[in-house]
Amino acid sequence: MQIVIPIFERITPLDAIGPYEVLGRLPGVDLRFAAVEAGPVRVDGNALELVADASLDELPRPDVVVVPGGYGTRPRVRDQRIVEWLRDVHEHTTWTTSVCTGALLLGEAGILDGLEATTHWTQLEKLRDYGATPASRRVVEQGKVITAAGVSAGIDMALTLAARLAGDTVAQAAQLYIEYDPEPPFDSGSLAKAPPEVIELLRGEAAKRDAAA
Amino acid sequence: MQIVIPIFERITPLDAIGPYEVLGRLPGVDLRFAAVEAGPVRVDGNALELVADASLDELPRPDVVVVPGGYGTRPRVRDQRIVEWLRDVHEHTTWTTSVCTGALLLGEAGILDGLEATTHWTQLEKLRDYGATPASRRVVEQGKVITAAGVSAGIDMALTLAARLAGDTVAQAAQLYIEYDPEPPFDSGSLAKAPPEVIELLRGEAAKRDAAA
Numbered sequence: 001m002q003i004v005i006p007i008f009e010r011i012t013p014l015d016a017i018g019p020y021e022v023l024g025r026l027p028g029v030d031l032r033f034a035a036v037e038a039g040p041v042r043v044d045g046n047a048l049e050l051v052a053d054a055s056l057d058e059l060p061r062p063d064v065v066v067v068p069g070g071y072g073t074r075p076r077v078r079d080q081r082i083v084e085w086l087r088d089v090h091e092h093t094t095w096t097t098s099v100c101t102g103a104l105l106l107g108e109a110g111i112l113d114g115l116e117a118t119t120h121w122t123q124l125e126k127l128r129d130y131g132a133t134p135a136s137r138r139v140v141e142q143g144k145v146i147t148a149a150g151v152s153a154g155i156d157m158a159l160t161l162a163a164r165l166a167g168d169t170v171a172q173a174a175q176l177y178i179e180y181d182p183e184p185p186f187d188s189g190s191l192a193k194a195p196p197e198v199i200e201l202l203r204g205e206a207a208k209r210d211a212a213a
Numbered sequence: 214m215q216i217v218i219p220i221f222e223r224i225t226p227l228d229a230i231g232p233y234e235v236l237g238r239l240p241g242v243d244l245r246f247a248a249v250e251a252g253p254v255r256v257d258g259n260a261l262e263l264v265a266d267a268s269l270d271e272l273p274r275p276d277v278v279v280v281p282g283g284y285g286t287r288p289r290v291r292d293q294r295i296v297e298w299l300r301d302v303h304e305h306t307t308w309t310t311s312v313c314t315g316a317l318l319l320g321e322a323g324i325l326d327g328l329e330a331t332t333h334w335t336q337l338e339k340l341r342d343y344g345a346t347p348a349s350r351r352v353v354e355q356g357k358v359i360t361a362a363g364v365s366a367g368i369d370m371a372l373t374l375a376a377r378l379a380g381d382t383v384a385q386a387a388q389l390y391i392e393y394d395p396e397p398p399f400d401s402g403s404l405a406k407a408p409p410e411v412i413e414l415l416r417g418e419a420a421k422r423d424a425a426a
Contacts (some may be wrong), residue, residue: 007261014391017230021364024258033261040264045237048220048246051253051262100392121392138396150392151234152368160398172401172411173418178227179313179334179363181402182395183351185373188385189394198385205386 001165003031004062004089006082007052008072010044014151015068015099022158022174023066026166034059036081044070056085061092064165068154069100069120071209083108095161097146099154106147107132115142120150121191122206136191152189155180214378216244217275217302219295220265221285223257227364228281228312235371235387236279239379247272249294257283269298274305277378281367282313282333284422296321308374310359312367319360320345328355333363334404335419349404365402368393 003023005016016033024031035041035052042049067086072078086109090096098106103119106112107130117132117140118124124134139157140147148157159180163171188194216236218229229246237244248254248265255262280299285291299322303309311319316332319325320343330345330353331337337347352370353360361370372393375384401407 012234013230014227014234017226020258020260021225021227024260031258031260045233045244047233047237047244048266049264051264053261121389138392138394150390152391152393152395155365156396156398163398168399169408169411169414172399172407173414175397175399175401176334176403176407176411176415177363177419178365179351179402180365180395180397181351181400181406182365182393182397183369184388184393184395185369185376186381186385186388187394188388189392190389193394194385194389195382198382198389201382201386202389 001029001063002059003029003064003066004059005031005033005066005068006056006085007033007035007041007050007068008079008082009041010070010072010077011041011050011068012070012100012151013043013050015070015102015154018152018155019066019099019158021178022155022162025174025177026162026170032059036079044072056082060089062089063093064095064161065089065093065097066158067098067102067105069098069102069104073101073104074210078105078108086111093144095144095146095164097148097157097161099148099157100150103127103147106145111145115145116140117142117147118149119147214242214276215272216242216277216279217272218244218246218279218281219269219298220246220248220254220263220281221292221295222254223283223285223290224254224263224281225283225313225364226256226263228283228315228367231365231368232279232312232371234391235368235375238387238390239375239383245272249292257285269295273302275302276306277308277374278302278306278310280311280315280318282311282315282317286314286317287423291318291321299324306357308357308359308377310361310370310374312361312370313363316340316360319358324358328358329353330355330360331362332360
Protein backbone atom coordinates (compact mmCIF):
# COMPACT_ATOMS: atom_id res chain seq x y z
CA MET A 1 0.00 0.00 0.00
CA GLN A 2 1.41 3.34 -1.04
CA ILE A 3 0.89 6.45 1.11
CA VAL A 4 2.00 9.79 -0.31
CA ILE A 5 2.55 12.97 1.70
CA PRO A 6 2.94 15.94 -0.67
CA ILE A 7 5.25 18.66 0.63
CA PHE A 8 5.74 22.23 -0.60
CA GLU A 9 7.35 25.57 0.24
CA ARG A 10 6.19 27.02 3.60
CA ILE A 11 4.80 23.76 4.86
CA THR A 12 4.10 23.42 8.61
CA PRO A 13 6.41 20.46 9.14
CA LEU A 14 4.56 18.90 12.09
CA ASP A 15 1.49 18.49 9.85
CA ALA A 16 3.52 16.05 7.74
CA ILE A 17 5.88 14.54 10.30
CA GLY A 18 3.21 13.65 12.88
CA PRO A 19 1.35 11.36 10.44
CA TYR A 20 4.67 10.03 9.09
CA GLU A 21 5.66 8.72 12.52
CA VAL A 22 2.36 6.85 12.82
CA LEU A 23 1.76 5.66 9.25
CA GLY A 24 5.37 5.06 8.19
CA ARG A 25 5.64 2.17 10.65
CA LEU A 26 2.61 0.23 9.48
CA PRO A 27 3.36 -3.20 8.01
CA GLY A 28 3.18 -3.31 4.22
CA VAL A 29 3.15 0.45 3.83
CA ASP A 30 5.39 2.25 1.34
CA LEU A 31 5.28 5.88 2.53
CA ARG A 32 6.69 8.56 0.22
CA PHE A 33 7.17 12.27 0.52
CA ALA A 34 6.79 13.99 -2.83
CA ALA A 35 6.96 17.56 -4.10
CA VAL A 36 6.15 19.20 -7.43
CA GLU A 37 9.81 18.62 -8.21
CA ALA A 38 11.92 16.15 -6.20
CA GLY A 39 14.29 18.03 -3.90
CA PRO A 40 14.17 20.46 -0.99
CA VAL A 41 11.32 22.67 0.20
CA ARG A 42 11.75 25.23 2.95
CA VAL A 43 9.42 24.99 5.94
CA ASP A 44 7.29 27.74 7.38
CA GLY A 45 9.44 29.62 9.86
CA ASN A 46 12.44 29.16 7.57
CA ALA A 47 14.53 27.05 9.96
CA LEU A 48 15.14 24.01 7.77
CA GLU A 49 14.39 22.21 4.55
CA LEU A 50 12.64 18.90 3.96
CA VAL A 51 13.81 16.93 0.95
CA ALA A 52 11.35 14.88 -1.12
CA ASP A 53 12.87 11.91 -2.93
CA ALA A 54 10.09 11.87 -5.55
CA SER A 55 8.11 14.27 -7.71
CA LEU A 56 4.32 14.15 -7.64
CA ASP A 57 4.30 13.06 -11.28
CA GLU A 58 6.23 9.93 -10.34
CA LEU A 59 3.42 8.88 -7.98
CA PRO A 60 0.17 9.00 -9.93
CA ARG A 61 -1.71 6.23 -8.09
CA PRO A 62 -1.28 6.46 -4.30
CA ASP A 63 -3.68 4.42 -2.20
CA VAL A 64 -3.67 7.03 0.55
CA VAL A 65 -2.86 10.73 0.46
CA VAL A 66 -2.14 12.88 3.53
CA VAL A 67 -2.02 16.59 2.67
CA PRO A 68 -0.27 18.78 5.24
CA GLY A 69 -0.87 22.52 5.69
CA GLY A 70 1.12 25.67 6.14
CA TYR A 71 1.25 29.12 4.58
CA GLY A 72 2.11 27.44 1.29
CA THR A 73 -1.56 26.45 1.00
CA ARG A 74 -2.77 30.05 0.80
CA PRO A 75 -4.32 31.21 -2.50
CA ARG A 76 -1.60 33.69 -3.39
CA VAL A 77 1.28 31.26 -2.93
CA ARG A 78 0.07 27.73 -3.48
CA ASP A 79 1.28 25.70 -6.42
CA GLN A 80 -1.63 24.80 -8.66
CA ARG A 81 0.20 21.64 -9.75
CA ILE A 82 -0.42 20.12 -6.30
CA VAL A 83 -4.13 20.90 -6.62
CA GLU A 84 -4.25 19.27 -10.04
CA TRP A 85 -2.39 16.21 -8.78
CA LEU A 86 -4.85 15.90 -5.87
CA ARG A 87 -7.83 16.14 -8.22
CA ASP A 88 -6.39 13.35 -10.36
CA VAL A 89 -5.26 10.95 -7.64
CA HIS A 90 -8.41 11.36 -5.55
CA GLU A 91 -10.37 9.43 -8.17
CA HIS A 92 -8.41 6.32 -7.29
CA THR A 93 -7.49 6.66 -3.62
CA THR A 94 -8.80 4.54 -0.79
CA TRP A 95 -8.39 7.49 1.60
CA THR A 96 -7.81 11.17 0.88
CA THR A 97 -6.89 13.08 4.02
CA SER A 98 -5.62 16.44 5.20
CA VAL A 99 -4.08 18.03 8.26
CA CYS A 100 -4.55 21.67 9.19
CA THR A 101 -4.77 23.96 6.14
CA GLY A 102 -4.05 21.03 3.86
CA ALA A 103 -7.87 21.09 3.74
CA LEU A 104 -7.67 24.28 1.66
CA LEU A 105 -5.82 22.31 -1.03
CA LEU A 106 -8.44 19.55 -0.91
CA GLY A 107 -11.11 22.23 -1.18
CA GLU A 108 -9.43 23.87 -4.16
CA ALA A 109 -9.34 20.45 -5.83
CA GLY A 110 -13.12 20.17 -5.38
CA ILE A 111 -12.83 17.28 -2.95
CA LEU A 112 -14.70 18.88 -0.04
CA ASP A 113 -17.79 20.03 -1.95
CA GLY A 114 -20.87 18.96 0.00
CA LEU A 115 -18.90 17.46 2.88
CA GLU A 116 -18.31 18.41 6.50
CA ALA A 117 -14.65 19.23 7.00
CA THR A 118 -12.21 20.83 9.41
CA THR A 119 -8.92 22.73 9.26
CA HIS A 120 -6.86 25.05 11.46
CA TRP A 121 -9.29 27.07 13.59
CA THR A 122 -8.14 30.37 12.07
CA GLN A 123 -9.22 29.19 8.59
CA LEU A 124 -12.35 27.22 9.42
CA GLU A 125 -14.87 29.58 7.79
CA LYS A 126 -12.85 29.56 4.54
CA LEU A 127 -14.01 25.98 3.97
CA ARG A 128 -17.40 27.40 2.95
CA ASP A 129 -15.72 28.81 -0.18
CA TYR A 130 -15.30 25.21 -1.31
CA GLY A 131 -18.85 24.09 -0.62
CA ALA A 132 -17.88 22.41 2.65
CA THR A 133 -19.59 22.72 6.01
CA PRO A 134 -17.04 23.67 8.69
CA ALA A 135 -17.03 21.26 11.64
CA SER A 136 -15.26 22.13 14.88
CA ARG A 137 -14.15 18.59 15.54
CA ARG A 138 -10.57 17.34 15.76
CA VAL A 139 -10.98 14.66 13.10
CA VAL A 140 -13.84 14.66 10.58
CA GLU A 141 -14.47 11.51 8.57
CA GLN A 142 -16.78 11.67 5.52
CA GLY A 143 -16.68 8.59 3.38
CA LYS A 144 -13.09 8.24 2.18
CA VAL A 145 -12.22 11.85 3.04
CA ILE A 146 -10.77 12.62 6.47
CA THR A 147 -9.79 16.12 7.53
CA ALA A 148 -7.98 17.00 10.75
CA ALA A 149 -7.83 20.26 12.68
CA GLY A 150 -4.63 22.26 13.17
CA VAL A 151 -1.09 20.89 13.19
CA SER A 152 -0.94 18.35 16.04
CA ALA A 153 -4.40 16.97 15.12
CA GLY A 154 -2.62 15.11 12.32
CA ILE A 155 -1.35 12.66 14.92
CA ASP A 156 -4.88 11.81 16.06
CA MET A 157 -6.06 11.59 12.46
CA ALA A 158 -3.19 9.27 11.56
CA LEU A 159 -4.02 6.95 14.44
CA THR A 160 -7.63 6.81 13.28
CA LEU A 161 -6.45 6.08 9.76
CA ALA A 162 -3.92 3.49 10.99
CA ALA A 163 -6.76 1.58 12.64
CA ARG A 164 -8.73 1.60 9.38
CA LEU A 165 -5.69 0.43 7.39
CA ALA A 166 -4.12 -2.09 9.75
CA GLY A 167 -6.49 -2.77 12.65
CA ASP A 168 -6.72 -1.55 16.21
CA THR A 169 -3.79 -3.51 17.66
CA VAL A 170 -1.32 -2.20 15.11
CA ALA A 171 -2.65 1.34 15.54
CA GLN A 172 -2.30 1.05 19.31
CA ALA A 173 1.27 -0.19 18.84
CA ALA A 174 2.02 2.91 16.77
CA GLN A 175 0.60 5.04 19.58
CA LEU A 176 2.77 3.30 22.16
CA TYR A 177 5.85 3.56 19.94
CA ILE A 178 5.53 7.33 19.75
CA GLU A 179 4.45 7.41 23.42
CA TYR A 180 1.41 9.47 22.54
CA ASP A 181 0.06 9.79 26.06
CA PRO A 182 -0.30 13.56 26.10
CA GLU A 183 0.18 15.57 29.27
CA PRO A 184 0.35 19.19 28.14
CA PRO A 185 1.16 21.55 31.01
CA PHE A 186 -1.81 23.74 30.02
CA ASP A 187 -5.32 23.05 28.73
CA SER A 188 -5.20 25.69 26.04
CA GLY A 189 -5.26 23.65 22.84
CA SER A 190 -8.62 24.69 21.41
CA LEU A 191 -10.71 27.83 21.04
CA ALA A 192 -13.20 26.44 23.54
CA LYS A 193 -10.52 26.00 26.20
CA ALA A 194 -7.92 28.73 25.76
CA PRO A 195 -8.16 31.88 27.91
CA PRO A 196 -9.47 34.96 26.04
CA GLU A 197 -6.13 36.82 26.19
CA VAL A 198 -4.41 33.86 24.54
CA ILE A 199 -6.96 33.79 21.73
CA GLU A 200 -6.66 37.53 21.18
CA LEU A 201 -2.85 37.32 21.06
CA LEU A 202 -2.98 34.62 18.41
CA ARG A 203 -5.77 36.11 16.32
CA GLY A 204 -3.70 39.28 15.97
CA GLU A 205 -0.58 37.34 14.95
CA ALA A 206 -2.47 35.10 12.53
CA ALA A 207 -4.09 38.10 10.82
CA LYS A 208 -0.70 39.75 10.41
CA ARG A 209 0.86 36.59 8.99
CA ASP A 210 -2.03 35.97 6.63
CA ALA A 211 -1.82 39.52 5.35
CA ALA A 212 1.89 38.97 4.67
CA ALA A 213 1.54 35.46 3.21
CA MET B 214 17.92 33.88 22.57
CA GLN B 215 19.40 31.09 20.49
CA ILE B 216 17.89 27.60 20.54
CA VAL B 217 19.77 24.83 18.70
CA ILE B 218 18.30 21.48 17.68
CA PRO B 219 21.10 19.15 16.56
CA ILE B 220 20.07 16.66 13.87
CA PHE B 221 21.86 13.55 12.61
CA GLU B 222 21.45 10.45 10.43
CA ARG B 223 18.54 8.20 11.51
CA ILE B 224 16.88 10.86 13.61
CA THR B 225 13.24 10.34 14.62
CA PRO B 226 11.93 13.49 12.96
CA LEU B 227 8.97 14.11 15.27
CA ASP B 228 11.42 14.39 18.20
CA ALA B 229 12.82 17.51 16.55
CA ILE B 230 9.81 18.89 14.69
CA GLY B 231 7.41 18.78 17.66
CA PRO B 232 9.59 21.12 19.75
CA TYR B 233 10.32 23.25 16.68
CA GLU B 234 6.63 24.03 16.19
CA VAL B 235 6.36 25.19 19.80
CA LEU B 236 9.70 26.92 20.38
CA GLY B 237 10.27 28.35 16.91
CA ARG B 238 7.30 30.71 17.37
CA LEU B 239 8.42 32.27 20.62
CA PRO B 240 9.18 36.00 20.45
CA GLY B 241 12.88 36.80 20.39
CA VAL B 242 13.94 33.23 19.66
CA ASP B 243 16.47 32.39 16.95
CA LEU B 244 15.95 28.65 16.45
CA ARG B 245 18.54 26.76 14.39
CA PHE B 246 18.86 23.20 13.22
CA ALA B 247 22.49 22.11 13.03
CA ALA B 248 24.34 18.94 12.08
CA VAL B 249 27.97 17.87 12.34
CA GLU B 250 28.26 19.24 8.81
CA ALA B 251 25.65 21.59 7.36
CA GLY B 252 23.48 19.76 4.83
CA PRO B 253 21.07 16.84 4.69
CA VAL B 254 20.59 13.97 7.12
CA ARG B 255 18.29 11.06 6.39
CA VAL B 256 15.57 10.29 8.92
CA ASP B 257 14.87 6.98 10.56
CA GLY B 258 12.57 5.05 8.26
CA ASN B 259 14.42 6.46 5.27
CA ALA B 260 11.48 8.40 3.78
CA LEU B 261 13.02 11.89 3.62
CA GLU B 262 15.94 14.12 4.50
CA LEU B 263 16.10 17.11 6.80
CA VAL B 264 18.58 19.80 5.84
CA ALA B 265 20.49 21.73 8.50
CA ASP B 266 21.59 25.22 7.49
CA ALA B 267 24.44 25.28 10.03
CA SER B 268 27.18 23.04 11.36
CA LEU B 269 27.47 22.47 15.09
CA ASP B 270 30.85 24.21 15.08
CA GLU B 271 29.18 27.39 13.87
CA LEU B 272 26.96 27.46 16.97
CA PRO B 273 29.25 27.14 20.00
CA ARG B 274 27.12 29.11 22.51
CA PRO B 275 23.42 28.23 22.30
CA ASP B 276 21.24 29.38 25.18
CA VAL B 277 19.01 26.33 24.85
CA VAL B 278 19.67 22.91 23.33
CA VAL B 279 16.98 20.38 22.41
CA VAL B 280 18.46 16.98 21.52
CA PRO B 281 16.16 14.67 19.56
CA GLY B 282 16.43 10.89 19.45
CA GLY B 283 16.35 8.10 16.93
CA TYR B 284 18.46 5.11 16.01
CA GLY B 285 21.30 7.50 15.29
CA THR B 286 21.79 7.88 19.05
CA ARG B 287 22.77 4.23 19.53
CA PRO B 288 26.35 3.48 20.60
CA ARG B 289 27.39 1.75 17.39
CA VAL B 290 26.21 4.49 15.09
CA ARG B 291 26.25 7.81 16.90
CA ASP B 292 28.65 10.53 15.91
CA GLN B 293 30.97 11.33 18.79
CA ARG B 294 31.28 14.91 17.55
CA ILE B 295 27.71 15.60 18.67
CA VAL B 296 28.53 14.26 22.12
CA GLU B 297 31.62 16.46 22.34
CA TRP B 298 29.64 19.49 21.19
CA LEU B 299 26.99 18.80 23.85
CA ARG B 300 29.62 18.49 26.56
CA ASP B 301 31.08 21.86 25.55
CA VAL B 302 27.88 23.84 25.09
CA HIS B 303 26.23 22.49 28.24
CA GLU B 304 28.67 24.50 30.36
CA HIS B 305 27.04 27.70 29.10
CA THR B 306 23.41 26.81 28.37
CA THR B 307 20.39 28.08 30.25
CA TRP B 308 18.55 24.85 29.45
CA THR B 309 19.84 21.54 28.11
CA THR B 310 17.02 19.25 27.06
CA SER B 311 16.32 16.00 25.23
CA VAL B 312 13.45 14.15 23.63
CA CYS B 313 13.23 10.36 23.44
CA THR B 314 16.64 8.71 23.01
CA GLY B 315 18.30 12.10 22.74
CA ALA B 316 18.81 11.39 26.45
CA LEU B 317 21.39 8.74 25.49
CA LEU B 318 23.49 11.50 23.89
CA LEU B 319 23.15 13.68 26.99
CA GLY B 320 24.15 10.66 29.05
CA GLU B 321 27.19 9.96 26.90
CA ALA B 322 28.21 13.60 27.36
CA GLY B 323 28.11 13.11 31.16
CA ILE B 324 25.20 15.49 31.58
CA LEU B 325 22.81 13.05 33.30
CA ASP B 326 25.20 11.77 35.97
CA GLY B 327 23.41 11.86 39.33
CA LEU B 328 20.13 13.10 37.87
CA GLU B 329 16.71 11.61 37.37
CA ALA B 330 15.97 11.36 33.66
CA THR B 331 13.64 9.79 31.13
CA THR B 332 13.80 8.56 27.53
CA HIS B 333 11.84 6.27 25.20
CA TRP B 334 10.36 3.47 27.33
CA THR B 335 12.30 0.78 25.46
CA GLN B 336 15.62 2.40 26.52
CA LEU B 337 14.78 3.59 30.02
CA GLU B 338 17.05 1.20 31.92
CA LYS B 339 20.02 2.17 29.74
CA LEU B 340 20.06 5.53 31.51
CA ARG B 341 21.66 3.77 34.49
CA ASP B 342 24.81 3.30 32.37
CA TYR B 343 25.23 7.08 32.58
CA GLY B 344 24.72 7.39 36.33
CA ALA B 345 21.13 8.55 35.91
CA THR B 346 18.06 7.30 37.75
CA PRO B 347 15.35 6.31 35.25
CA ALA B 348 12.05 8.08 35.91
CA SER B 349 8.83 6.93 34.23
CA ARG B 350 7.45 10.41 33.87
CA ARG B 351 6.66 12.20 30.63
CA VAL B 352 8.81 15.24 31.36
CA VAL B 353 11.58 15.22 33.99
CA GLU B 354 13.05 18.55 35.09
CA GLN B 355 16.30 18.55 37.09
CA GLY B 356 17.86 21.97 37.45
CA LYS B 357 18.60 23.17 33.95
CA VAL B 358 18.31 19.69 32.44
CA ILE B 359 14.92 18.54 31.10
CA THR B 360 14.41 15.12 29.53
CA ALA B 361 11.23 13.96 27.82
CA ALA B 362 9.89 10.46 27.17
CA GLY B 363 9.46 9.01 23.68
CA VAL B 364 8.82 10.96 20.47
CA SER B 365 5.56 12.89 21.03
CA ALA B 366 6.57 13.78 24.61
CA GLY B 367 8.81 16.43 23.07
CA ILE B 368 5.70 18.53 22.44
CA ASP B 369 4.79 18.50 26.14
CA MET B 370 8.40 19.20 27.09
CA ALA B 371 8.58 22.11 24.67
CA LEU B 372 5.42 23.66 26.13
CA THR B 373 6.92 23.38 29.62
CA LEU B 374 10.12 24.97 28.36
CA ALA B 375 8.18 27.67 26.47
CA ALA B 376 6.51 28.69 29.73
CA ARG B 377 9.92 28.96 31.44
CA LEU B 378 11.34 31.00 28.56
CA ALA B 379 8.41 33.26 27.67
CA GLY B 380 5.71 32.94 30.31
CA ASP B 381 2.47 31.03 30.53
CA THR B 382 0.38 33.17 28.14
CA VAL B 383 2.87 32.83 25.30
CA ALA B 384 3.21 29.09 25.94
CA GLN B 385 -0.56 28.71 25.91
CA ALA B 386 -0.68 30.63 22.63
CA ALA B 387 1.82 28.17 21.16
CA GLN B 388 -0.41 25.32 22.32
CA LEU B 389 -3.47 26.90 20.70
CA TYR B 390 -1.56 27.61 17.49
CA ILE B 391 -0.67 23.95 17.08
CA GLU B 392 -4.15 22.97 18.36
CA TYR B 393 -2.60 20.62 20.88
CA ASP B 394 -5.86 19.40 22.37
CA PRO B 395 -5.18 15.68 21.99
CA GLU B 396 -7.98 13.21 21.35
CA PRO B 397 -6.25 9.96 20.41
CA PRO B 398 -8.74 7.28 19.37
CA PHE B 399 -7.09 4.82 21.78
CA ASP B 400 -5.58 5.12 25.25
CA SER B 401 -2.49 3.12 24.43
CA GLY B 402 0.29 5.69 24.70
CA SER B 403 2.22 4.36 27.68
CA LEU B 404 3.37 1.04 29.07
CA ALA B 405 0.93 1.47 31.94
CA LYS B 406 -2.04 1.85 29.60
CA ALA B 407 -1.39 -0.25 26.49
CA PRO B 408 -2.92 -3.74 26.25
CA PRO B 409 -0.41 -6.59 26.82
CA GLU B 410 -0.58 -7.82 23.20
CA VAL B 411 0.34 -4.33 21.98
CA ILE B 412 3.34 -4.17 24.30
CA GLU B 413 4.53 -7.63 23.24
CA LEU B 414 4.21 -6.73 19.55
CA LEU B 415 6.33 -3.63 20.02
CA ARG B 416 8.94 -5.16 22.32
CA GLY B 417 9.63 -7.77 19.65
CA GLU B 418 9.97 -5.17 16.91
CA ALA B 419 12.13 -2.87 19.03
CA ALA B 420 14.51 -5.69 19.91
CA LYS B 421 14.87 -6.61 16.24
CA ARG B 422 15.51 -3.01 15.23
CA ASP B 423 18.01 -2.45 18.02
CA ALA B 424 19.89 -5.59 17.02
CA ALA B 425 20.05 -4.28 13.44
CA ALA B 426 20.90 -0.66 14.37
